[in-house]
């Protein structure tokens with residue numbers, strides 16, 4: 001049973017019924033000059049909706065928080081997502097000047113990215129509302145994740161990509177049995193999806209109209225569980241700062257809903273400030289402008305952080321930053337691969353290139369004195385480093401040895417070189 005009683009606009013707070021057709025244009029009142037996404041209004045508990053917190057067992061997934069999510073755990077399509085590790089990262093934190101750094105490793109999710117928090121809720125709701133086909137415009141983690149949950153739900157899944165999509169990601173989508181529709185031009189992906197919604201009533205989870213307001217509001221609810229888990233793993237405390245990679249700000253808006261929920265219920269005593277690590281600077285410029293209109297930041301380079309490479313963010317992202325007294329930092333390619341390697345070599349966490357942009361942002365904010373040396377800072381690494389190996393690593397095969405002696409000779413020289421490097425550094 002769905003617990004969605006309706007939707008409300010995040011900007012003008014207008015309310016809409018639960019059967020409102022989500023068409024990715026956000027609030028019907030606001031869309032013309034100030035587009036804004038919707039958020040879920042819950043049916044009050046007691047209206048025939050059992051409180052899931054009273055259920056016998058706590059499932060080993062984010063569905064342990066089902067009483068805060070749009071459907072019951074018994075209706076959930078789950079692969080055991082969530083409950084990812086929150087790891088102290090003192091060595092890397094020390095290097096960045098924030099020894100109380102914690103890493104929320106979202107690469108530990110079933111399809112190796114945080115998008116599983118979105119997909120588990122979106123696909124559960126799609127099935128509950130009778131959808132037969134779920135679809136997304138994605139060339140990355142969102143497509144792979146949606147394909148997996150659709151497979152689990154027995155729903156058809158269509159992932160609309162464009163020429164140039166990474167081979168590994170395409171392989172992942174296809175292995176889950178989804179249909180890939182590659183468009184020659186990236187801009188054709190949304191009109192294609194809009195026509196599928198009009199003609200066949202597909203359940204589309206991604207944006208498919210410009211200007212972008214964000215992804216489907218029910219999926220965003222899944223990201224609240226990031227906040228619940230972080231505070232639970234910090235034994236009821238909230239960090240001073242929480243940094244994550246941001247494109248259209250779905251996870252940013254979702255995690256902020258979660259922190260606000262905890263604060264309003266008195267579970268945490270203070271709210272963290274959010275940090276958006278972005279690429280081209282749309283949010284940075286919009287925050288500086290002091291206005292609500294999202295500013296386009298032209299693309300000046302090809303980013304390595306491909307999954308957040310948008311030139312225009314959203315009102316939902318801006319609002320989460322403003323309400324949390326947070327900030328945004330634009331991150332270029334300089335030092336990104338080195339940061340990825342430091343995280344892996346210092347802390348044992350191998351994250352996608354986009355996922356290490358929050359660490360670069362934290363370093364930058366610490367150097368500018370915005371983040372304090374004793375602040376507790378959570379960085380969310382959103383996906384596994386196996387996702388974009390084509391961008392981050394060379395694929396040449398390592399040298400192989402003909403004898404045990406050869407191997408030792410090589411190893412000794414290698415260790416001497418490293419020691420010399422360390423001594424010199």
Ligand SMILES: [Zn+2]
Nearest residue numbers: 009012027030
């Ligand atoms: Zn509105």
